[in-house]
Amino acid sequence: xxxxxxxxxxxxxxxxxxxxxxxxxxxxxxxxxxxxxxxxxxxxxxxxxxxxxxxxxxxxxxxxxxxxxxxxxxxxxxxxxxxxxxxxxxxxxxxxxxxxxxxxxxxxxxxxxxxxxxxxxxxxxxxxxxxxxxxxxxxxxxxxxxxxxxxxxxxxxxxxxxxxxxxxxxxxxxxxxxxxxxxxxxxxxxxxxxxxxxxxxxxxxxxxxxxxxxxxxxxxxxxxxxxxxxxxxxxxxxxxxxxxxxxxxxxxxxxxxxxxxxxxxxxxxxxxxxxxxxxxxxxxxxxxxxxxx
Numbered sequence: 001x002x003x004x005x006x007x008x009x010x011x012x013x014x015x016x017x018x019x020x021x022x023x024x025x026x027x028x029x030x031x032x033x034x035x036x037x038x039x040x041x042x043x044x045x046x047x048x049x050x051x052x053x054x055x056x057x058x059x060x061x062x063x064x065x066x067x068x069x070x071x072x073x074x075x076x077x078x079x080x081x082x083x084x085x086x087x088x089x090x091x092x093x094x095x096x097x098x099x100x101x102x103x104x105x106x107x108x109x110x111x112x113x114x115x116x117x118x119x120x121x122x123x124x125x126x127x128x129x130x131x132x133x134x135x136x137x138x139x140x141x142x143x144x145x146x147x148x149x150x151x152x153x154x155x156x157x158x159x160x161x162x163x164x165x166x167x168x169x170x171x172x173x174x175x176x177x178x179x180x181x182x183x184x185x186x187x188x189x190x191x192x193x194x195x196x197x198x199x200x201x202x203x204x205x206x207x208x209x210x211x212x213x214x215x216x217x218x219x220x221x222x223x224x225x226x227x228x229x230x231x232x233x234x235x236x237x238x239x240x241x242x243x244x245x246x247x248x249x250x251x252x253x254x255x256x257x258x259x260x261x262x263x264x265x266x267x268x269x270x271x272x273x274x275x276x277x278x279x280x281x282x283x284x285x286x287x288x289x290x291x292x293x
Contacts, residue, residue, distance in 0.1 A: 080197040082205060087121035090205050094198055098172050103194040110173035110191060111180075113137045117202060119166035124277055126208035127151070128199065129249065130217035131171035131191075134182040142169050143250070150250035151214075157288070158270055159279060166206050170221035171195045192221040203242070210276050211242055212269075215249030233269055236276075243276055245269050264289035 080097060082090040095116045104110055115132035118141050127143075135145030143151050152162050171187040172195045199222070203211070213219040216229045222239060225232050225246070232246040247269035248262055267288050274281050 080201045082201050087205050091117070091121055091202065094201055094205075098195075098198050101172075101194070101198070103197075104171075104173060104191070107190060107194060109176055109188065110171070110194075111137065111176045113140065113174065114172050115140050115142055115169065115174070116172055116198075117166065117168035118142060119162070120164055121166070121206060123164060123166035123206055124209045125160070125164075125212070125273065126166045126168065126203065126206055126210070127212045127214055128218045128222060129167075129169045129214045130221070131169050131184075131187045132174045133184040134174070136169075137174045142167050146254055147249070147251040150253055154250065154266070154270060157267075157285065158274055159285075166202075166208065168199060168202055170199060170218055172198060186217055189220075192217075196221060203239070208242060210273055211239055211244040212273060213244060213246045215252070216246075218249075219246040233265060236272075245273055245276075260289065 080094065083093040084090040095114075098104075098116055099114050113132075115136050129142060132142060133145070133147075135148070136142055142148075151167075155162055155165065170192050173191075175185050175187045175191060177183060177185055211222070213222050213232075216225075216227070216232065219225045219229070219232050223232075223237050223244060223246070225237075229246060229248055229252075233248070237244045237246065248266045253263055253266065271281060271286065274285075
């Protein structure tokens with residue numbers, strides 16, 4: 001039987017997995033949580049008084065501030081267990097669980113077809129997008145259609161094949177819309193939180209040397225970042241010890257408003273990734289998008 005403090009720790013870990021570092025509580029709740037931890041550690045009954053103590057170790061990474069009007073979505077309870085010995089077996093176990101994952105299914109805002117991931121289980125490079133779209137849902141594979149072809153072209157320019165990398169999404173189901181046909185929408189924070197345990201588990205199995213967050217939504221879900229991609233890209237971020245780079249989503253390059261400058265900036269990020277992985281870079285590759293002499 002789970003103790004109340006175990007449920008608390010599980011909640012905190014799920015929040016930490018989706019990048020939350022602040023839990024907003026009033027002073028009475030803070031004292032109650034500290035007392036709960038002390039009683040569970042000492043084995044005393046719930047009615048026994050407990051003196052104020054320091055927050056438990058599992059809470060040290062969180063800033064327990066007084067309650068504010070800000071609202072933070074929480075992931076539904078549940079634990080992902082990747083079973084198997086090989087990476088392939090463990091990823092297959094995740095895929096099977098994701099099909100009927102209660103935290104995602106209970107929202108009622110995601111469509112039924114699950115789109116998990118594709119690629120090399122031993123990949124050095126992992127790329128993460130936001131959610132499946134119409135074409136991805138149809139083929140049950142992330143990054144297909146025009147955006148997928150653009151991603152393939154980017155990888156080819158890096159000297160990589162799609163089969164060499166691992167490609168996933170923050171959300172494993174296409175976000176739903178009324179009378180939906182080919183139109184798509186950005187996933188909500190709640191939808192991202194519901195699927196993040198799988199993304200974290202994938203990262204733990206793949207153990208990539210580098211992660212690329214494709215677009216602002218992926219950066220929000222993976223790294224807890226907010227704002228425009230312009231302010232997130234061009235630098236390295238840390239994801240539990242793994243270097244992560246944020247860059248533009250391939251679909252952005254296909255939009256009429258995208259400029260050659262956006263393509264150049266994306267390529268600068270890709271060059272930084274290649275350098276991080278120790279991949280060979282030719283003069284031709286370094287010269288992409290530079291003014292012609």
